[in-house]
Amino acid sequence: MKSKEVKINRCTNILSDLHNDLGAFVIGLNLNLQFLEDSILEGEIESAKKEISVIKELSDKSIKKIRDIISRYRSGETVKINDLSFICTYFKSVKKYFGLDVLFENKLKNTDIKKEVLFVLYKIIKESIFNVLLHAEADTVRVQLMSKGKALYCSVHDNGKGFNVKNTMLNIKWNSLGFGFVKEIAKTVGGEILIKSIPGTGTEIGIMLPNAVKSSKKKEAD
Numbered sequence: 691m692k693s694k695e696v697k698i699n700r701c702t703n704i705l706s707d708l709h710n711d712l713g714a715f716v717i718g719l720n721l722n723l724q725f726l727e728d729s730i731l732e733g734e735i736e737s738a739k740k741e742i743s744v745i746k747e748l749s750d751k752s753i754k755k756i757r758d759i760i761s762r763y764r765s766g767e768t769v770k771i772n773d774l775s776f777i778c779t780y781f782k783s784v785k786k787y788f789g790l791d792v793l794f795e796n797k798l799k800n801t802d803i804k805k806e807v808l809f810v811l812y813k814i815i816k817e818s819i820f821n822v823l824l825h826a827e828a829d830t831v832r833v834q835l836m837s838k839g840k841a842l843y844c845s846v847h848d849n850g851k852g853f854n855v856k857n858t859m860l861n862i863k864w865n866s867l868g869f870g871f872v873k874e875i876a877k878t879v880g881g882e883i884l885i886k887s888i889p890g891t892g893t894e895i896g897i898m899l900p901n902a903v904k905s906s907k908k909k910e911a912d
Contacts, residue, residue, distance in 0.1 A: 719748050771808045774798075774835075777815060781833070788823055790831060797836040798903070806879075807902040811844065813875050818846040818895050821869070826850025826893060842902035847894040852887045872897070 722745045729738040771777075774796065781792035803811065815833060822831050828850030836843050872895065873883050880900050887893035 719745060719752070722748065771812050772805065773808070774803075777812050780812070780816060784819060784823075789829070790819070790823060791829060792819070793830065793832045795832065795834045797834075798842070802837065802903050803842065804902055804904055807842065807899060810875060810879050810881075811842070811899065811902075814844065814872055814881075814897055815846060817872050817875065818897075821872070821895075822846070822848045822850065822893075826852075828892065837903045840901045840903050842899040844897040844899070845894060846897075847892060849892045852889045852891050852893050854889055855885055855887050869895070 722741055726738055726741040726745065729735075729741055778794065781794055784790050784792055819831060819833075822828050826848045828848035831846060831848040834843075834845040834847075869883070869885060875881075876883050876897055876899065879902065881902075882898050884896040884898075885893065886896065
């Protein structure tokens with residue numbers, strides 16, 4: 691699995707922006723640290739306190755800048771998606787460039803899904819598969835779409851190494867496996883996610899998006 695290539699492609703532009711946009715912050719931080727050291731050596735407590743406040747402010751700005759850059763690259767896609775064919779094209783590119791087979795089972799029609807939900811669905815599926823490429827060591831992932839009433843259900847199930855959900859979530863940050871971002875995307879349309887995994891049997895991400903499927907009356911009008 692070419693997880694290294696995935697990481698490089700995703701990180702190249704981010705690193706460029708980090709270098710350009712955060713350079714001034716790093717220089718300023720180093721300068722203020724030098725001032726702080728001088729104040730401490732000279733016993734100027736008030737001056738040292740002032741420098742600590744400035745350093746804290748610079749650090750807070752740096753953290754915000756990093757988050758803004760990451761957010762821009764994760765949510766900056768502006769492609770317009772009108773139907774599921776775009777998602778199918780993405781599956782083919784995953785197979786071509788990373789050797790991951792994506793088995794797509796769709797029980798919906800293009801016209802069943804509200805247009806404003808299609809892009810959210812695409813990003814959820816894309817980020818879920820990105821997580822598989824990075825962490826799962828899988829060679830196959832099954833993506834299923836179905837509906838119940840107006841709710842849309844999506845399942846992304848890989849055949850990778852899996853993990854102990856309870857122990858893992860207790861010992862590492864939610865975002866470190868990418869699940870946090872999937873959760874945040876789903877929340878933009880009131881959705882929820884559920885993680886199921888057992889070591890050696892793969893991982894399944896279940897996503898529920900409420901009010902995502904058109905009603906029968908609206909379908910007839912289309």
